[in-house]
Amino acid sequence: MQNKVAVVTGGASGIGRAVAEKLVSLGCKVVIADFNSQSGNATATQIGANFIQADLSDAEQCRSLIAQAAQLHGSVDILINNAGFQHISPIEEFPVEQWNKLIGVMLTAPFLLIRxxxxxxxxxxxxxxxxxxSVHAMVASPFKAGYISAKHGVIGLTKTAALEGGEFGITVxxxxxxxxxTPLVENQIADQARTRGIPEDQVVTDVMLKNAAIKKLIEPEEVADxxxxxxxxxxSSITGSSLTIDSGWTAQ
Structure with a gap:
């Protein structure tokens, strides 16, 4: 992958940062995109990447991100659609604006960036x-209607793009x-505790790891590998696949 150009969205922290760091170590020219300019710039400086600030809920900024990355390095060879966030609440209380934002960032933006x-x-x-x-692209949990709907949609997008890209040497x-x-998961603990009415220390054991055969949180580096x-x-022959790193969750 020497000198391949990779764009990693949500690259300032968590999984995105681990992926960006891994690709840099393999010789890729990496462009990190993130909404948070302070942490994005800091991460890019620390790992030897470029940073572009982008609000992926804005279609024009999606277009501009790819254009700027290509201007920096001549092309985009690898696209990692990682950016996301969550809102946790029951369906009857789920704000419509949060639904629209989740779908925009986590489903519409990947489509646009691929396009x-x-x-x-x-x-x-x-x-x-x-x-x-996410494992929530395959199964559901309560109180995450927007996130889970977006992630299920990503699987459909993945399969369709894989079928269209095969003849051109593009895998998806x-x-x-x-x-x-990750910080995203750590921030969920208080939200889950409040929504479910349980102590925070129960969230990890009774919610996050309840369905896992291996009772530990996954490390970002495992996803990056x-x-x-x-x-x-x-x-090069793997395309259209949804590969789980779920500690046995979906084996049930």
Whole structure:
């Protein structure tokens, strides 16, 4: 992957940062995109990447992100759609604006970013799109209607893009992790405790790890290692797949 150009959304922290750092270590020219400019700039400086601030709920900023990355490095070869957030509340209390924002950032933005990067990948006859979905792209949990709907949609987008990209050397896959030790997950603990009416220390054991055979949070580096494999030439025949890192959650 030496000198391949990779765009990683939500790259300032958590899974995105681990993925960006891994790809830099493999010789990629990495562009981190994130809404948070302070942490995004800091991460880019620390790992040797470029940073572009972007609000992915804005279609024009999605277009501009890909255009700026191509201007920096000549093309976009690898696209990692990782950016996301959650809102936790019962359906009857779920704010419509939060629904629209979740769908915009986590489903519409991946579609747009793929659309804008696609011509460059087709021209080269090589491309990798890796969508960071979730175990919640395959199963549901209460109080996460927007997040789960968006992630289920990402699987459909992944499959469709894989079918269209095959003849051009473009592979498109999704990774579906269970709970990963990230700031996003840590911030959920208080929300889950409040919504479910249980102590915070019960959230990890009784909610996050309840369905897992391996009773531990997943580390971001584990996801980054799978991203690196899917982005490599060794994975050139894997496309349209949804690969789980879920500690056995969906084995039930």
């Amino acid at each position: 804008y990067a696609w011509p460059m990948m087709k021209q080269k006859g090589w491309g990798r799109v890796i969508n960071i979905a 896959n999704a990774i579906c992790p269970a709970y990963v030790r 799978l991203v690196a494999f899917l982005a490599s030439n060794q994975a």
